[in-house]
Amino acid sequence: MTKGISRFNLxxxxxxxxxxxxxxxxxxxxxxxxxxxxxxxxLDFETSADIxxxxxxxxxxxxxxDSDPAGAAxxxxxxxxxxxxxxSYLRAQTGALFSKLLAERSAGRYVCDVVQFSDIATAxxxxxxxxxxxxxSPEKVKYDARFLSTPPGYFFQAGVTFxxxxxxxxxxxEAEAPKTWKDLLDPKWRNAMSCKxxxxxxxxxxxxxLKRLYGDEFWKEFAKQRPRGFDSRAQLFDRLAxxxxxxxxxxxxxxxxxxxxxxxxxxxVAPPDGLPxxxxxxxxxxxxxxxxxxxxxxxxxxxxxQVIYQENKFFLYPSLSKNPxxxxxGMKLSDFKVLYPQDVAAFAASHATFVxxxxxxxxx
Amino acid sequence: xxxxxVKARPPMQLVIGGGVALVxxxxxLYPIFYLLQAAFAVxxxxxxxxxxxxxxxxxxxxxYWEIMLNTLSVAFxxxxxxxxxxxxxxxxxxxxxxxFRKTLEQMMAVPYYVTPLLGALAWSLLGAxxxxxxxxxxxxxxxxxxxxxxxxxxxxxWVMALFEGSVAFVMISAVMRSMDPSLEEASQVIxxxxxxTMMKVTxxxxxxxxxxxxxxxxxxxxxxxxxxxxxxxxxxxxVITTAIYQLVSQYPPRMPLAAAMGVxxxxxxxxxxxxxxxxxxxxxxxxxxxxxFRPRAxxxxxxxxxxxxxxxxxxxxSVILPFATLxxxxxxxxxxxxPAADNFTLEHYRTAFSLNAIRSAMGNSLVLGxxxxxxxVAVTGLIAWLIQRSRLPGRGVLEYIVMFPQAVPxxxxxxxxxxxxxxxxxxxxxxxxxxxxxxVTVFLPLGVRTITGVLVQLxxxxxxxxxxxxxxxxxxxxxxxxxxxxxxxLAAWLLIFIASVRELGASILLMGPNSKVITPAIVEAxxxxxxxxxxxxxxxxxxxxxxxILVLVPLIKRASQHGSSSA
Numbered sequence: 001m002t003k004g005i006s007r008f009n010l011x012x013x014x015x016x017x018x019x020x021x022x023x024x025x026x027x028x029x030x031x032x033x034x035x036x037x038x039x040x041x042x043l044d045f046e047t048s049a050d051i052x053x054x055x056x057x058x059x060x061x062x063x064x065x066d067s068d069p070a071g072a073a074x075x076x077x078x079x080x081x082x083x084x085x086x087x088s089y090l091r092a093q094t095g096a097l098f099s100k101l102l103a104e105r106s107a108g109r110y111v112c113d114v115v116q117f118s119d120i121a122t123a124x125x126x127x128x129x130x131x132x133x134x135x136x137s138p139e140k141v142k143y144d145a146r147f148l149s150t151p152p153g154y155f156f157q158a159g160v161t162f163x164x165x166x167x168x169x170x171x172x173x174e175a176e177a178p179k180t181w182k183d184l185l186d187p188k189w190r191n192a193m194s195c196k197x198x199x200x201x202x203x204x205x206x207x208x209x210l211k212r213l214y215g216d217e218f219w220k221e222f223a224k225q226r227p228r229g230f231d232s233r234a235q236l237f238d239r240l241a242x243x244x245x246x247x248x249x250x251x252x253x254x255x256x257x258x259x260x261x262x263x264x265x266x267x268x269v270a271p272p273d274g275l276p277x278x279x280x281x282x283x284x285x286x287x288x289x290x291x292x293x294x295x296x297x298x299x300x301x302x303x304x305x306q307v308i309y310q311e312n313k314f315f316l317y318p319s320l321s322k323n324p325x326x327x328x329x330g331m332k333l334s335d336f337k338v339l340y341p342q343d344v345a346a347f348a349a350s351h352a353t354f355v356x357x358x359x360x361x362x363x364x
Numbered sequence: 365x366x367x368x369x370v371k372a373r374p375p376m377q378l379v380i381g382g383g384v385a386l387v388x389x390x391x392x393l394y395p396i397f398y399l400l401q402a403a404f405a406v407x408x409x410x411x412x413x414x415x416x417x418x419x420x421x422x423x424x425x426x427x428y429w430e431i432m433l434n435t436l437s438v439a440f441x442x443x444x445x446x447x448x449x450x451x452x453x454x455x456x457x458x459x460x461x462x463x464f465r466k467t468l469e470q471m472m473a474v475p476y477y478v479t480p481l482l483g484a485l486a487w488s489l490l491g492a493x494x495x496x497x498x499x500x501x502x503x504x505x506x507x508x509x510x511x512x513x514x515x516x517x518x519x520x521x522w523v524m525a526l527f528e529g530s531v532a533f534v535m536i537s538a539v540m541r542s543m544d545p546s547l548e549e550a551s552q553v554i555x556x557x558x559x560x561t562m563m564k565v566t567x568x569x570x571x572x573x574x575x576x577x578x579x580x581x582x583x584x585x586x587x588x589x590x591x592x593x594x595x596x597x598x599x600x601x602x603v604i605t606t607a608i609y610q611l612v613s614q615y616p617p618r619m620p621l622a623a624a625m626g627v628x629x630x631x632x633x634x635x636x637x638x639x640x641x642x643x644x645x646x647x648x649x650x651x652x653x654x655x656x657f658r659p660r661a662x663x664x665x666x667x668x669x670x671x672x673x674x675x676x677x678x679x680x681x682s683v684i685l686p687f688a689t690l691x692x693x694x695x696x697x698x699x700x701x702x703p704a705a706d707n708f709t710l711e712h713y714r715t716a717f718s719l720n721a722i723r724s725a726m727g728n729s730l731v732l733g734x735x736x737x738x739x740x741v742a743v744t745g746l747i748a749w750l751i752q753r754s755r756l757p758g759r760g761v762l763e764y765i766v767m768f769p770q771a772v773p774x775x776x777x778x779x780x781x782x783x784x785x786x787x788x789x790x791x792x793x794x795x796x797x798x799x800x801x802x803x804v805t806v807f808l809p810l811g812v813r814t815i816t817g818v819l820v821q822l823x824x825x826x827x828x829x830x831x832x833x834x835x836x837x838x839x840x841x842x843x844x845x846x847x848x849x850x851x852x853x854l855a856a857w858l859l860i861f862i863a864s865v866r867e868l869g870a871s872i873l874l875m876g877p878n879s880k881v882i883t884p885a886i887v888e889a890x891x892x893x894x895x896x897x898x899x900x901x902x903x904x905x906x907x908x909x910x911x912x913i914l915v916l917v918p919l920i921k922r923a924s925q926h927g928s929s930s931a
Contacts, residue, residue, distance in 0.1 A: 067888050089877060096617060099410060107786035199613045231891055242495035244494045263707070
């Protein structure tokens with residue numbers, strides 16, 4: 001057998017390359033087909049979707065980790081732009097959403113068109129399972145390559161959320177407030193701090209980045225502070241604003257903006273070492289029920305949808321597109337030193353360790 | 365000498381009764397199969413059907429012993445409190461001449477109308493150690509620290525007993541209403557005091573109803589989620605449902621472990637049901653015989669004001685105080701005990717009414733509630749009759765089967781239903797029909813337990829008389845059993861309607877884009893917005909449910925009276 005192969009001068013590397021090329025062929029063909037589709041300008045963005053077909057399909061179903069009011073606001077805005085396409089959504093937390101999507105597909109029910117997860121690790125897992133449809137959006141040029149999937153076309157990073165420290169100004173003076181991440185380890189904050197549960201993508205990235213900066217010891221010391229874990233930023237800031245917690249150790253800027261607008265006595269601290277940031281990932285699922293409407297929706301989400309993500313109070317995600325307008329409050333994402341995991345594969349691979357460690361820390 | 369209940373099984377009874385029993389069994393066992401499949405699955409938790417089977421998930425359960433212990437202790441404490449409240453208030457309001465009885469009775473049922481989140485949220489606003497209104501007032505009066513702290517085990521049990529336990533009052537009072545007062549009067553005539561009569565006559569006679577309520581309430585407490593979520597999380601106190609919620613919400617979701625946790629609760633429930641059957645078996649609880657009676661209230665003299673005080677205290681703690689708190693919080697930007705004038709706002713109500721999705725969700729919830737209750741009463745009434753009165757083979761097993769949905773937390777059972785109905789050849793997945801099936805399935809135990817409690821009080825000889833006179837099974841059911849069961853059937857209808865409108869665990873996973881319901885949206889507001897918006901939404905839901913009940917109950921009453929008189 002080996003002899004036979006050597007007769008054609010095939011090296012092992014050559015076989016592997018040929019195998020990889022064969023595996024990639026359907027994707028390449030699909031990609032070529034997608035690129036071949038004519039680009040249309042609609043409203044103020046470009047799309048490769050066939051708009052007439054998309055309107056004939058009449059519907060697009062978006063699965064999202066975001067809240068109900070958020071999902072409703074987004075889809076209402078899409079339907080306002082395209083009145084012949086009914087924008088629907090279903091929401092669940094990322095883990096439950098992932099389970100639901102996979103269960104539907106294993107039962108042969110393809111109802112979802114576009115899915116958005118709250119962290120990149122879930123999106124990479126779905127990509128590995130062949131769960132995305134490749135769509136080479138003409139709007140990808142508005143994004144830096146690092147905010148697109150590899151290869152581009154499976155998903156894009158639809159928004160970002162970053163975190164610092166926040167404190168209640170009634171219960172903590174500015175002088176004693178923590179200024180750096182390491183200040184959180186001061187014993188005076190024991191039983192007085194909040195953070196998120198392992199369900200949170202932002203919590204995952206904070207764990208990863210601070211571990212990278214300060215080593216394993218940081219989280220071991222943090223665990224001794226007996227932090228309280230919650231599921232959402234709204235809960236964290238609600239408690240902080242009312243003084244139930246003195247410090248929020250994972251204070252998302254978006255949550256801070258929300259309570260600040262309600263007159264809460266809280267203050268945001270941006271530690272000089274940087275602010276861990278997590279991204280949401282949105283892409284068309286394979287075998288979408290409404291393929292053309294799904295493409296149109298993704299292009300819309302990459303452009304006009306970004307305005308809603310950045311300005312609607314149920315999102316407040318700074319946009320990762322090139323040169324976005326300032327966020328509500330006048331700040332720009334570039335005003336902050338934001339920490340993204342550089343090695344996405346290593347970051348995703350560390351997720352199981354994070355969940356185990358974090359659950360233990362939260363008393364689960 | 366009594367005639368055997370059913371001498372020869374008429375075909376109609378077998379066909380209809382057996383058919384309903386079979387459908388109910390399929391509704392329950394079909395998802396259970398998938399749940400068991402998940403509990404024994406090993407390998408990638410997201411591959412279906414599972415790659416391999418084993419006991420790995422059950423082997424991991426001892427790691428969670430503390431959570432299991434938390435769950436059992438909180439459920440036990442809450443059930444005990446709920447039964448004491450429920451029995452005492454049901455006795456006062458159905459058997460004595462307490463003043464303002466009608467008003468108190470209506471107020472007593474209010475905690476059950478509301479989503480459990482409302483109670484937890486209200487008590488969290490009242491009794492959180494730092495921000496709780498009571499503690500703020502306490503400190504303003506010169507006190508130090510916290511006067512009360514509802515975060516933790518005691519607070520969870522308290523809120524669960526006040527709100528989710530209010531079902532005990534509804535179930536027990538339905539039984540007490542069907543009781544002939546001559547037995548209590550006879551006890552008093554021979555010299556027993558009121559308390560002794562209550563303990564020696566009333567309590568034993570309503571024992572099946574109380575035990576039925578105990579089993580139902582205990583199971584409800586085991587599956588309770590929102591009180592533990594709102595009040596337990598701040599003190600790192602987890603119960604099985606909050607742990608399962610975390611396990612299935614995390615990525616990667618640990619469904620097999622959650623399923624194993626849920627399935628392990630079957631054992632607890634079946635022991636409870638076995639004990640119930642042992643206690644009830646072989647004893648007679650008949651209080652409604654052929655002799656006519658009119659329920660009469662016992663004259664308790666001046667003591668009635670003390671009894672009024674007890675009921676009023678319960679109503680104050682479970683209705684007046686929480687509602688006042690939520691109304692106060694819902695009109696503030698950031699809820700505090702002593703707000704500045706510019707803190708008041710109606711913004712949360714404007715936001716709640718502006719959400720289109722929420723308006724349609726409320727409509728869906730009401731429609732689903734009506735059909736679930738109507739269908740549920742018919743199905744569970746028939747099942748209760750089959751279990752108690754027929755000689756249908758396997759009727760004992762049927763009683764265990766219909767308790768399954770109550771034995772496992774709804775959040776986990778919902779996964780079983782999702783997997784089951786996803787592969788079902790008729791495409792009902794994602795539609796409102798699936799929610800209807802799911803609701804009828806998960807509320808089978810509620811209907812069966814409520815109706816059974818009243819059914820066992822009816823003397824079999826009444827039906828046997830009809831049979832001896834040549835009446836068919838269907839005719840006897842319509843003209844004898846159903847009219848006598850009316851209090852139980854109405855209570856079951858109301859309970860199922862309310863339970864459906866406030867359902868959370870199954871709805872989260874099973875609703876589709878066009879079949880959204882209201883309670884998940886309210887819980888969602890708690891996670892994504894603020895306590896103040898959540899309070900506004902929960903209050904709106906309560907008012908809508910209250911109005912729906914005001915309109916629907918007289919209609920149902922009239923329909924059932926018309927049905928029986930025309931028969």
